[in-house]
Amino acid sequence: MKARNCCKTMEMELTAWKAIVYDIVRKMDRSSAEKKGALLGEIGDLHIMIEEMDERIEEIRASCAPETGIADIQSEREAYEKALVNVRMKANEAMTVLGAGDFGG
Secondary structure, eight states: OBOHHHHHHHHHHHHHHHHHHHHHHHHHHTSOHHHHHHHHHHHHHHHHHHHHHHHHHHHHHHHOOTTOBGGGGHHHHHHHHHHHHHHHHHHHHHHHHHOGGGSOO
16 A cells, blocks of 8 residues: 555644644744743744654655655654654643633634
């Protein structure tokens, strides 16, 4: 079985999550100086996460050629699953810190 669709799905989902995290960072950056000071650690963590997602996306692109099979990308799929768990947790934490009322507008 070819991995092309699986690779594309992983790439698209990580790209979508990267956009979400980037939006959270932008929202944090626009916070008041006082609130921003309290969020500094979170902002740094999210910037690191964005870089890690960029790296993971590049790894997926590099390891998924048209002839690549599903078995050939098992380690990438496992890393992808772990990355998603981490992204979801950090995004939820960041939104909690920002406050639900600060989001979406």
